Amino acid sequence: xxxxxxxxxxxxxxxxxxxxxxxxxxxxxxxxxxxxxxxxxxxxxxxxxxxxxxxxxxxxxxxxxxxxxxxxxxxxxxxxxxxxxxxxxxxxxxxxxxxxxxxxxxxxxxxxxxxxxxxxxxxxxxxxxxxxxxxxxxxxxxxxxxxxxxxxxxxxxxxxxxxxxxxxxxxxxxxxxxxxxxxxxxxxxxxxxxxxxxxxxxxxxxxxxxxxxxxxxxxxxxxxxxxxxxxxxxxxxxxxxxxxxxxxxxxxxxxxxxxxxxxxxxxxxxxxxxxxxxxxxxxxxxxxxxxxxxxxxxxxxxxxxxxxxxxxxxxxxxxxxxxxxxxxxxxxxxxxxxxxxxxxxxxxxxxxxxxxxxxxxxxxxxxxxxxxxxxxxxxxxxxxxxxxxxxxxxxxxxxxxxxxxxxxxxxxxxxxxxxxxxxxxxxxxxxxxxxxxxxxxxxxxxxxxxxxxxxxxxxxxxxxxxxxxxxxxxxxxxxxxxxxxxxxxxxxxxxxxxxxxxxxxxxxxxxxxxxxxxxxxxxxxxxxxxxxxxxxxxxxxxxxxxxxxxxxxxxxxxxxxxxxxxxxxxxxxxxxxxxxxxxxxxxxxxxxxxxxxxxxxxxxxxxxxxxxxxxxxxxxxxxxxxxxxxxxxxxxxxxxxxxxxxxxxxxxxxxxxxxxxxxxxxxxxxxxxxxxxxxxxxxxxxxxxxxxxxxxxxxxxxxxxxxxxxxxxxxxxxxxxxxxxxxxxxxxxxxxxxxxxxxxxxxxxxxxxxxxxxxxxxxxxxxxxxxxxxxxxxxxxx
DNA sequence: GTGCACAAACTTTTT
DNA sequence: GTTTGTGCAC
Numbered sequence: 001x002x003x004x005x006x007x008x009x010x011x012x013x014x015x016x017x018x019x020x021x022x023x024x025x026x027x028x029x030x031x032x033x034x035x036x037x038x039x040x041x042x043x044x045x046x047x048x049x050x051x052x053x054x055x056x057x058x059x060x061x062x063x064x065x066x067x068x069x070x071x072x073x074x075x076x077x078x079x080x081x082x083x084x085x086x087x088x089x090x091x092x093x094x095x096x097x098x099x100x101x102x103x104x105x106x107x108x109x110x111x112x113x114x115x116x117x118x119x120x121x122x123x124x125x126x127x128x129x130x131x132x133x134x135x136x137x138x139x140x141x142x143x144x145x146x147x148x149x150x151x152x153x154x155x156x157x158x159x160x161x162x163x164x165x166x167x168x169x170x171x172x173x174x175x176x177x178x179x180x181x182x183x184x185x186x187x188x189x190x191x192x193x194x195x196x197x198x199x200x201x202x203x204x205x206x207x208x209x210x211x212x213x214x215x216x217x218x219x220x221x222x223x224x225x226x227x228x229x230x231x232x233x234x235x236x237x238x239x240x241x242x243x244x245x246x247x248x249x250x251x252x253x254x255x256x257x258x259x260x261x262x263x264x265x266x267x268x269x270x271x272x273x274x275x276x277x278x279x280x281x282x283x284x285x286x287x288x289x290x291x292x293x294x295x296x297x298x299x300x301x302x303x304x305x306x307x308x309x310x311x312x313x314x315x316x317x318x319x320x321x322x323x324x325x326x327x328x329x330x331x332x333x334x335x336x337x338x339x340x341x342x343x344x345x346x347x348x349x350x351x352x353x354x355x356x357x358x359x360x361x362x363x364x365x366x367x368x369x370x371x372x373x374x375x376x377x378x379x380x381x382x383x384x385x386x387x388x389x390x391x392x393x394x395x396x397x398x399x400x401x402x403x404x405x406x407x408x409x410x411x412x413x414x415x416x417x418x419x420x421x422x423x424x425x426x427x428x429x430x431x432x433x434x435x436x437x438x439x440x441x442x443x444x445x446x447x448x449x450x451x452x453x454x455x456x457x458x459x460x461x462x463x464x465x466x467x468x469x470x471x472x473x474x475x476x477x478x479x480x481x482x483x484x485x486x487x488x489x490x491x492x493x494x495x496x497x498x499x500x501x502x503x504x505x506x507x508x509x510x511x512x513x514x515x516x517x518x519x520x521x522x523x524x525x526x527x528x529x530x531x532x533x534x535x536x537x538x539x540x541x542x543x544x545x546x547x548x549x550x551x552x553x554x555x556x557x558x559x560x561x562x563x564x565x566x567x568x569x570x571x572x573x574x575x576x577x578x579x580x581x582x583x584x585x586x587x588x589x590x591x592x593x594x595x596x597x598x599x600x601x602x603x604x605x606x607x608x609x610x611x612x613x614x615x616x617x618x619x620x621x622x623x624x625x626x627x628x629x630x631x632x633x634x635x636x637x638x639x640x641x642x643x644x645x646x647x648x649x650x651x652x653x654x655x656x657x658x659x660x661x662x663x664x665x666x667x668x669x670x671x672x673x674x675x676x677x678x679x680x681x682x683x684x685x686x687x688x689x690x691x692x693x694x695x696x697x698x699x700x701x702x703x704x705x706x707x708x709x710x711x712x713x714x715x716x717x718x719x720x721x722x723x724x725x726x727x728x729x730x731x732x733x734x735x736x737x738x739x740x741x742x743x744x745x746x747x748x749x750x751x752x753x754x755x756x757x758x759x760x761x762x763x764x765x766x767x768x769x770x771x772x773x774x775x776x777x778x779x780x781x782x
Numbered sequence: 783g784t785g786c787a788c789a790a791a792c793t794t795t796t797t
Numbered sequence: 798g799t800t801t802g803t804g805c806a807c
Binding site (some may be wrong): 157386389641642643644645 | 798799802803
């Protein structure tokens with residue numbers, strides 16, 4: 001591979017830069033003094049500590065505009081890194097908009113990974129790779145590791161590949177190559193991890209492949225061992241900007257420090273209070289240490305918040321104050337006071353979901369003197385994705401439109417990955433991982449044994465699995481039905497490979513041919529599971545996505561790094577997502593359910609990381625509250641089903657940390673006269689209990705745990721709960737309603753005749769049952 | 783080689 | 798309570 005070609009990095013840029021020099025700077029007038037300081041401090045190291053909602057992206061993009069507009073830098077001399085493609089896209093768009101014209105260039109604005117791919121392709125040979133290396137995703141990675149574990153004669157049940165992948169990822173995040181894994185860490189995986197790591201790297205090299213961690217790690221290695229190359233890039237990237245600096249891991253940190261080592265024109269933007277990715281290698285320490293790493297750094301705090309009301313900011317501030325070792329920020333706003341943060345406790349998780357559903361509906365209309373909110377204005381942010389189900393179930397039954405953000409991404413779906421494996425194999429026939437994935441998908445009668453034969457023949461002849469398969473067929477090493485099918489596959493693949501050169505055939509058509517002739521589409525057409533139609537739909541979408549690319553190869557190149565879920569369905573909908581997914585977003589009204597010790601803060605986080613874990617959870621709480629613009633509603637349930645077991649829950653310790661004067665304790669429904677009549681008397685004591693629950697604990701969580709162990713947080717008598725159920729059970733059912741029957745399980749109502757219901761049960765099929773034996777799916781007694 | 787039954791595990795997630 | 802993966806029988 002030729003070395004970095006200087007001319008192409010600078011091409012087309014100088015003209016634009018010169019033309020832009022010394023233009024007026026109206027964009028500066030839009031900034032507050034701190035933002036403006038951050039934009040104008042172009043030289044030397046700058047740390048922009050940007051609290052939630054303080055106009056961080058604006059400052060960052062304006063800074064780029066300023067660099068360009070003043071002629072300080074040309075577009076291709078700016079290295080601007082983000083974590084997600086979404087952030088990179090937005091930044092590109094906003095730079096263009098502020099500049100009032102499309103920016104030609106900005107070739108180095110992108111994610112850490114996409115920039116590293118570009119760099120690594122130019123220098124691949126320095127780490128024994130070819131420049132056309134493939135990028136493995138987690139799935140490929142795990143399959144590869146599994147093979148290595150089995151080859152080493154290790155029981156892969158006791159030591160699952162997934163766990164090893166975690167260990168290796170972790171090491172790569174810390175920039176540890178197999179040679180410098182510290183002895184203290186080597187005991188992982190029964191002491192076998194270091195050797196397996198080494199084998200894994202060797203295997204990757206043989207496959208001419210890298211995983212995500214390698215992209216960074218290889219570049220760090222290259223920079224560390226080739227001073228001349230590093231020096232070259234230090235000259236080229238004259239200005240460096242980093243978004244979400246608090247999320248950088250050690251490898252990314254080293255990479256940045258190496259590149260900024262010469263001129264030190266590096267501007268890092270971040271918020272130590274929003275560091276929530278420690279579990280995947282992010283080091284808050286990087287941002288805390290910035291001034292030590294870059295002596296003389298200018299630290300600029302963005303503290304004026306343009307998003308939330310004072311009550312919300314104060315509540316968030318009260319919680320985050322519990323963390324030690326913060327850089328310290330005090331958010332303020334000019335916004336009117338607004339509503340206090342609302343706190344409400346519920347009997348159990350289902351009631352919480354029911355209440356939030358009703359609250360969303362009444363907020364749509366406008367209630368309690370509040371303005372009306374659209375469904376798009378409201379979001380439910382949960383700690384763990386399994387919490388979403390209760391809401392989905394509930395919203396489905398009441399017909400409240402919702403969208404789940406996050407979830408399995410398009411390119412991670414089975415059918416998409418299968419289809420891509422076919423494409424990969426057509427474009428590069430030596431892609432053994434792709435071959436393994438699809439040899440027997442759809443079923444070709446090639447099981448373990450046949451596949452081992454192929455492996456052996458390929459290894460003995462030193463060829464790829466596909467060539468090995470061809471040999472196996474020739475030699476008759478595989479017999480019967482499998483032999484024919486395998487022979488057909490081999491022939492088909494080479495035919496499709498030749499067709500890539502056909503000028504009269506578009507790659508989109510070729511893709512369709514591949515999916516049809518391989519029998520892959522047919523496989524799903526014959527599949528009767530409920531997911532099958534959706535999968536076929538996804539395949540169509542995949543083919544459509546191909547249109548935007550020149551050829552199959554170009555498509556595959558991009559897809560490995562762009563794992564976005566593009567399709568934004570329209571229509572007014574409530575959003576449901578995890579707190580992690582909510583970072584960077586904002587909503588007028590936010591619901592934060594499930595604030596219970598063990599769930600939030602998560603027990604596992606506390607067990608595994610102790611105080612550090614609690615602090616990260618606390619930052620998560622801070623992120624959650626600060627997503628809200630006007631209304632923030634926190635809730636907890638006294639009882640919750642955890643892995644099928646009912647468990648008594650303690651309100652989250654973070655609830656105690658909410659400053660009382662900014663919190664309004666709401667009364668749960670069913671506990672006061674207005675709602676379900678029967679519970680009036682109980683309500684008052686329930687309310688008092690609730691209020692006490694929220695305020696009484698000022699002791700640390702663990703002490704509370706001890707003193708209150710075994711007690712029920714909310715002692716609501718069973719009767720009142722039951723009466724609510726009965727009231728709903730006898731009330732009229734509706735068509736399509738999801739219901740539960742003791743014997744037949746869940747089902748949907750397809751017919752109503754007097755007191756008899758015709759129900760299509762998920763497991764038992766269509767049955768007629770008497771209405772009183774059926775309960776709403778959310779009212780299942782326990 | 784494929785399909786069914788049972789057991790075990792079970793955050794958060796981008797590239 | 799669910800999913801995922803493995804063991805066993807056909």
